[in-house]
Amino acid sequence: MLPHLRGRPVMLERWPDGIDGESWYQQRPPAGTPSWIRMIRVQESEHLILDDVDGLRWAANLAALTLHTWSSRVTSNRPEAIALDLARPDHLVLDLDPGEAPWSRVIEVALALRRLLDALELPSFPKTSGKRGLHVVVPFARGATHEEAVRFAGHLASAVAKVLPEIATVERLIARRRGRLYVDFLQNGFGKTVAAPYTLRAIDGAPVSTPLRWSEVGPRLDPRAFTLRTVRARVDQHGDLFAGAAGGGPDIRPLLLRLR
Numbered sequence: 001m002l003p004h005l006r007g008r009p010v011m012l013e014r015w016p017d018g019i020d021g022e023s024w025y026q027q028r029p030p031a032g033t034p035s036w037i038r039m040i041r042v043q044e045s046e047h048l049i050l051d052d053v054d055g056l057r058w059a060a061n062l063a064a065l066t067l068h069t070w071s072s073r074v075t076s077n078r079p080e081a082i083a084l085d086l087a088r089p090d091h092l093v094l095d096l097d098p099g100e101a102p103w104s105r106v107i108e109v110a111l112a113l114r115r116l117l118d119a120l121e122l123p124s125f126p127k128t129s130g131k132r133g134l135h136v137v138v139p140f141a142r143g144a145t146h147e148e149a150v151r152f153a154g155h156l157a158s159a160v161a162k163v164l165p166e167i168a169t170v171e172r173l174i175a176r177r178r179g180r181l182y183v184d185f186l187q188n189g190f191g192k193t194v195a196a197p198y199t200l201r202a203i204d205g206a207p208v209s210t211p212l213r214w215s216e217v218g219p220r221l222d223p224r225a226f227t228l229r230t231v232r233a234r235v236d237q238h239g240d241l242f243a244g245a246a247g248g249g250p251d252i253r254p255l256l257l258r259l260r
Contacts, residue, residue, distance in 0.1 A: 001198040007073030009047040012064035019202040065202045068193035091139040095184040125245040128223040130201035130209035139249040146190040153185035211242035
């Protein structure tokens with residue numbers, strides 16, 4: 001998990017009374033945060049960055065079962081550099097939220113999205129959300145703004161929804177989705193977060209948001225198989241299947257100009 005957290009502001013999802021109790025999201029450092037935890041100032045507010053195993057242990061001690069990260073990362077402690085870094089994401093995420101739709105539709109939409117990204121010669125990396133959906137992450141070269149990332153992700157989501165209008169939609173209102181899968185592209189804005197790779201989810205079975213090979217994305221894929229008890233052996237066998245998602249990629253701005 002650490003390479004995917006490094007330098008990124010993180011939001012904690014805390015469950016101090018267990019997964020059947022109340023929970024809350026916490027982006028600002030709680031009272032008593034030790035001085036060795038890295039903190040940065042973002043628009044007059046302090047935010048957390050977890051860069052090492054000790055930081056993860058500290059978060060676990062707070063019952064922060066799920067960690068959510070920004071799509072931009074800081075590379076310097078200078079205030080002016082922090083602001084510039086955070087304004088420039090290095091990836092976008094398309095969240096395939098099935099709602100009441102069957103799992104088969106998640107697979108169909110994911111594969112359609114992959115075909116589109118391949119046609120655009122863009123790298124893509126799938127992972128389970130840890131719940132009922134899939135995340136498709138598209139790394140790109142830093143330079144585009146969050147607004148441009150949202151617009152580009154919106155073009156991708158709309159294109160897939162246009163190709164598969166009976167099963168996919170970009171409609172935000174649940175009542176208007178009519179049972180279709182929601183292709184959520186809006187989590188790419190400044191300060192928005194998505195469940196980090198390898199993070200736990202606070203539901204029965206302790207599922208993990210798990211990186212996948214595209215060859216695994218098919219009818220036989222069962223996201224419930226990736227849990228606290230199974231993912232370590234998977235990583236030992238296959239390594240970090242998301243390593244390439246943190247390595248940059250092409251500049252999306254020329255593509256965005258073509259899609260206007």
